[in-house]
Amino acid sequence: MTMAAKLLAAPEEGGYNPLLPHTYELVVGIFSFLVVFFVVGRMLVPRIQKTLAERTDAIEGGIKRAEEAQAEAQALQQQYRDQLAEARHEAARLREEAREQAAQIKAELREQAQAEARRLVEAAHAQIEADRQAAFAQLRAEIGRLSTDLAGRIVGESLEDEARQSRIVDRFLDELESSNAQAVR
Amino acid sequence: MITLTAPAHGDEFGAPTPEELFNLAPVAGVEWFTKPVLLAVISAILVIGLTWAAFSSPKLVPRGVQNVVEYGYMFVRDQVARPFLGKDADRFMGLLVTLFFLVLVWNLLGVVPIAQFPVASHIAFPAVLAISIYVLKIYLGVKHQGAGGYFKNMMFPPGLPKPIYVLLSPIEFLSNMIIAPFTHAVRLFANMFAGHMLLAFFSMVGFHFLFVQLTPLGAPVGVVGVIMTIIFTGFEMFIQFLQAFLFAMLASMYIGGSLHAEH
Numbered sequence: 001m002t003m004a005a006k007l008l009a010a011p012e013e014g015g016y017n018p019l020l021p022h023t024y025e026l027v028v029g030i031f032s033f034l035v036v037f038f039v040v041g042r043m044l045v046p047r048i049q050k051t052l053a054e055r056t057d058a059i060e061g062g063i064k065r066a067e068e069a070q071a072e073a074q075a076l077q078q079q080y081r082d083q084l085a086e087a088r089h090e091a092a093r094l095r096e097e098a099r100e101q102a103a104q105i106k107a108e109l110r111e112q113a114q115a116e117a118r119r120l121v122e123a124a125h126a127q128i129e130a131d132r133q134a135a136f137a138q139l140r141a142e143i144g145r146l147s148t149d150l151a152g153r154i155v156g157e158s159l160e161d162e163a164r165q166s167r168i169v170d171r172f173l174d175e176l177e178s179s180n181a182q183a184v185r
Numbered sequence: 186m187i188t189l190t191a192p193a194h195g196d197e198f199g200a201p202t203p204e205e206l207f208n209l210a211p212v213a214g215v216e217w218f219t220k221p222v223l224l225a226v227i228s229a230i231l232v233i234g235l236t237w238a239a240f241s242s243p244k245l246v247p248r249g250v251q252n253v254v255e256y257g258y259m260f261v262r263d264q265v266a267r268p269f270l271g272k273d274a275d276r277f278m279g280l281l282v283t284l285f286f287l288v289l290v291w292n293l294l295g296v297v298p299i300a301q302f303p304v305a306s307h308i309a310f311p312a313v314l315a316i317s318i319y320v321l322k323i324y325l326g327v328k329h330q331g332a333g334g335y336f337k338n339m340m341f342p343p344g345l346p347k348p349i350y351v352l353l354s355p356i357e358f359l360s361n362m363i364i365a366p367f368t369h370a371v372r373l374f375a376n377m378f379a380g381h382m383l384l385a386f387f388s389m390v391g392f393h394f395l396f397v398q399l400t401p402l403g404a405p406v407g408v409v410g411v412i413m414t415i416i417f418t419g420f421e422m423f424i425q426f427l428q429a430f431l432f433a434m435l436a437s438m439y440i441g442g443s444l445h446a447e448h
């Protein structure tokens with residue numbers, strides 16, 4: 001406090017007191033401050049503030065645009081991926097379907113072939129039976145003719161053994177009769 | 186002080202006195218037109234010119250001088266305005282930029298050759314700014330918190346036991362209303378004053394022992410003086426920047442305190 005008092009009391013001693021402001025310096029100080037404040041603070045700073053805001057907008061706009069583009073690219077990629085998966089799925093489905101169809105066709109064909117084979121076998125059997133019947137009928141006629149022939153010969157050539165011949169013929173005819181009956185049945 | 190103020194007799198070395206250093210004669214015979222006044226005018230023109238060159242038609246992509254001054258603007262905005270004013274920062278950027286740039290140029294003129302005088306070492310200049318901030322502070326405080334509210338918030342912060350207010354209220358009033366503006370101005374003034382004295386002292390040591398009175402014994406002292414002058418010039422530049430920053434920061438703090446009640 002004594003120091004301050006001494007400093008404040010200094011002008012009375014005629015010395016220089018740095019803590020006492022000069023009036024003209026106060027005037028020049030306030031004047032220069034106001035002029036600088038008016039030009040810099042009131043005119044120029046708002047301009048740079050506007051520019052800085054615009055710059056922020058530009059940068060944020062750029063970032064936003066980039067984000068949008070990226071989002072779009074990702075959406076497209078997702079779409080492609082979905083489509084690809086769908087296509088794969090479809091292909092798998094088609095393959096499966098084709099396989100099923102092939103199996104079905106194979107089974108049908110096999111069945112058809114088996115039916116055909118059966119039909120053929122049956123037809124063959126029928127044919128054989130018919131042939132047998134025909135052959136039997138033919139055979140019967142032939143046998144009759146042969147027997148008559150045979151009988152004729154026997155009758156014609158060996159009269160001395162007539163009694164034996166007639167027994168043979170009788171037996172033959174009996175046998176023929178019985179086998180004929182059997183065959184017809 | 187006695188030895189420092191002893192006048193130089195002939196070849197004897199005498200340290201510079203405050204009166205020699207700061208009580209300067211008028212420049213062009215006009216009584217009020219002294220060196221600090223001239224430098225204050227030059228500073229104002231410099232600040233306006235630089236800022237005009239940078240911000241008169243600012244570009245979205247800054248070039249040249251706009252880059253430099255914009256850097257200063259950003260510094261004030263991010264280090265001075267926003268920490269204390271928050272969302273109100275932009276409203277007061279004009280004032281704070283003016284304060285910071287003006288004080289910075291005032292101070293830096295202390296180490297610019299030929300000028301070599303910090304304008305703020307004459308208390309009138311910091312005082313003008315501090316008083317302006319003081320008036321603005323009270324105006325904003327009364328406007329935003331009401332006349333009663335402003336002083337009530339200042340002197341009677343809530344949440345303290347009643348007897349404390351007997352002690353606290355006078356201290357708060359004194360510190361906010363009287364000491365704050367005083368220290369605001371004196372801090373800047375005293376730093377520049379002392380810095381200029383130091384620089385003048387060391388450079389005079391160098392000059393005296395190397396040119397005025399060159400002796401085998403004195404020469405090393407003169408060399409030390411020159412080296413110290415160089416070192417202290419660098420140091421002084423740092424102080425000059427720091428004080429400009431502090432001055433603007435305190436202004437920002439006072440304004441912020443007036444806009445919103447503290448505590």
